[in-house]
Amino acid sequence: MLQPLDRILPRVQKPARYTGGEFNSIVKDWERVAVKVALAFPDVYEVGMSNLGLGIIYHLVNAREGWLAERVYAPWPDMEAELRRVGLPLYALESRRPLADFDLICFSFAYEQCFTNALTILDLAGLPLRAVERGDDAPLVMAGGPSTVNPEPMSPFVDLFLIGDAEEALPELLERYEGWRAAGGHEKVEFLRQAARMRGVYVPRFYDVTYHPDGTVAAITPNEPAAPPKVRRTVVRALPPLPVKPIVPFLETVHDRVAVEVMRGCTRGCRFCQPGMATRPVRERSTDEILETIDAMLRNTGYDEVTLLSLSTSDHSTIDEVATRLAERYADQHIQISLSSLRVDSFSVKLAEAVSKGKKSGLTFAPEAGTQRLRDVINKPLTEEDLLRSVETAFQRGWNGVKLYFMVGLPTETDEDVEGIVTLIRKVHALGKHYRGHRAEVRVTISTFVPKPHTPFQWAAQAEPDEIARKIKILQDGLRVPGVKLSWHDAGDSRLEAALSRGDRRLGEVIERAFRKGARFDAWGEQFKPALWDEAAAECGLDLSWYAYRRRPLDETLPWSHIDSGVAEAFLRWDYRRSVREETTPDCHYDVCSACGLHKTFEPCTTLFNATVEERVAVRKAALAAGRGRG
C-alpha cells in the first residue's frame, strides 16, 4: 500500500525537507504528553534548521517530560501545491500529525519577508488566519523572534507574542498553560488574560490603536485591565546552558555546522543595528563553557565545522583564549573553526589566524560606510587607518582575499560618501596586490539601509530606489577593477522589508491580501512579486512607499511605542540628534555609560551608570570650584 506522502514527495524538489527522522530529533509518545507545541519557522527547511533560537527552544520544551515540541517549516511552493492537490493538511515532522492537533503553534519571526509564509502555514493547517476567528478548540498561535520587537503588522494573526529572550519566559508560559488546562480551562481569552500579566507577553487583541487623519498613529491603548500600557521585553540575566545535542540534518542547510552563541547583546551602538540595540545588555559565556559546549556538540553531531556567533565576537572578554584553546584542541581533527562578526582591527586578524590552521578562507569586515564623516553618523567610528592596517595584516599573514560589507542609502549620505567607498576599496585592493599579486581578491557586498524600529534611525527615511540605483552605479563605475567583485541587493526588495518592519497594525490586512494573491517567500529574490504587494496595499488604501520612504518627526507616536525593548525612546532620540550632528556615542564596554535605559533594569548597568554619574558630578564640581577660585 502506498502511503499518502508517497503520492506527493516524489513530485517535489528535495523531499527530505518534509520527512524528519534526523539524528537527535525527538519523537515522543503523543498520548503521554500534556502540552504539545509545534515550532513553526516560516521559511524553507534549510533556512529554518540553521536558526539557533528555534533549536534552543526545541530542546528546552522537549526536556520536560510532560511536554513535546515538534518542527514545521514553510513548504516550498511545489510542496504547497502538492498538499493542496491531495488535500493533505500540513503536518509536523516528528509525529507527522496535522498542525491543528497541537495545543500551541509557536512561530519564530526572524525577518519580515517571511510573514506571508507564516500565513501559508496557518492556511495549510486548515486554520482561520485571523486570531479572533480561530475557535477555542484551535491551537493557540504564538510568535517570538527578532522581528517581534515590532509585532504590529502580524498582530491580527497571532494570539500572543513573547517578546525577548525565551529561555525562561517560554517555560513559565507553558507551565501556566498546562496549569490552566489542568484546571479545566477552555476559553482562550481566559488564558490570554492570565498570560498578559507576564513580562514580555503581548496580546494584540487587548490593545486598541487609533489613527490621525494623516494615517499616523494617534494612540495605542489597552482595552483590558490585565494588559500593561507598555510591554517589556524579557531578558535573561545570564545565558542558560546551550542544548548540546542539536538535530543533525540530512540535507545541507544554510549554516551546516556546530554554532555556539558566545555572547548575546552588543554595546557598540551602531545606529542602524536593531539587534545591537534591542538585545542588550551584553551577556557572555565563559571560556570553559564555550569549550565544553563545542566539545559536546561535536561529539553528539559528527560535524567537522564550528562557528562562534555573536554580534561582535572580537568584543568577548576572553575571545583570544577561546580561539587559542580551540585551535590547540582541534589541531589534527579535520575540524574547521570560524569566527563571525569580527571588529575591524589587527586583533581580529590575529584571532582569525589563530583558528585558521593554514586554510585562510574568507576574512570579513564591515566598515559599512566610506567616509569618516558618515561612519561617525552611523556610530561606527573606525578609522581608515584601522581598516587598512587590518587588511594589510591579513594580506601579510597569507590571506588572498577579504570580504567587505558596506551600506548605501544611509541617513545624510552624499555622493562624496559613496565615492569614499570606491576610494577605500581601491586602497584595500592596492594593498592586496602589493602582498598577494594577481591572486588578491576583494569581494564587496553592498546592502541597502533599512531603518528599523528601536534604533536611533527608526525615524529616518529609506532612500528611494532611483537614488540607490544611482549610487550603485557610482560604485560600479568606480570599481571596474580586476580582483574587485561587487555585489548588491535589489533596492526594491528592501522597500517591503522597510515597510513591514516599521509598519502598523493596518499592514496585517495588506499581508493577508498579498498572501491570497500568491505572495510567498518574499525574501527569495526569484519568488518575490512586488506588484502583488502594491495591489494589496492599494486595496487597503495604503501605500508601502509611505511606510518606507517617509521621515518620521521625532514626536510622532510610533506603531511600536507600546513595546519597551529596554533601550529608552528618549535615549534613541538623543542619539539620533547626535547622529545628525556627526557625533559619536561611546561603547560602554570600554568607556562611560550613556544611559541607554538598561541601567534602570539590569544591575551591572546600574553600577556603571552610577559610576559615570559620580564621575561627571565630580568633574562638574571641580570645574565649578575652579571657576569660583578664579572669580
Added chain:
Amino acid sequence: MRLRLLFRRGEAVKYLSHLDLMRLFVRACRRAGLPLAYSGGFSPSPAISFALPLAVGVVGEQELVDLGFSEDLAPEALLAALRPQLPPGVEALDAWPAGGKALTRTITAADYTARFETDRSRADLEAAIADLLARDSLILERTRGDKTRTFDLRPLIVSLELTDWQEGEAEVTMRLVAENNRAGRPDDVLAALGMDDAPAVYARRALHFSEPIR
C-alpha cells in the same frame, strides 16, 4: 585499511539523496569516534565509496559501502560503534574487510521492484511487458539541468516481470544493468510500460558484481 559495510536504507530515510547519505555515514563515523581516513590535499575528503548511488525515493535492501580507516579496525568493532549512531531507518547489517577491486568497478547489475497504482488488468500489463522485452531498442531522452541526452533503455533491462497484481495495484520486478557509466533506472522502465504518472514506490533488492564481494 578498508572495511565493507552491508546496510539497509529503509522507508524512513528513502527520500535522502546520494550526497545526504554520504554525509550521514561520515557524521555517524565521526560521532562513533571511528578513525575515518581522509584524502590528502588542501580540502581533505573522507574515504567513503558506495557501490552504486541510490536514487531519491528508493529503499535499498542490500546496499554496500566501502569505508577507509586510518587505523586497524575489526568489522565487529565497526558495527558495534556505528549502530548506535545511525538514524532510524539506516541499519548496519554486516561488515568485513574489503579486498580486491573497488565496488564501483565490479558492479554489473541491480534488482528492483516497483509497486504502483493502476487500473490496468493483469493481462494488459503482461502484454506491455512482453512488448517491451520484444523490442531491440527503445530510445529515450533524459534532461538534466539544461542538457538533454538520448539513451537506449532496452539493453539496460536484463529481466522484467509482473510479480504481483491486485485490484488497483501491481508490482514489477526487474534486473537492470548497473555499470560505472551506464545504469538503468526503474522509473524509466515504468514509464516505458506507460505508467509515467502512476504513484509508485521503489526498492532496490540486490546488487550484482563481476567478482566476489567478500
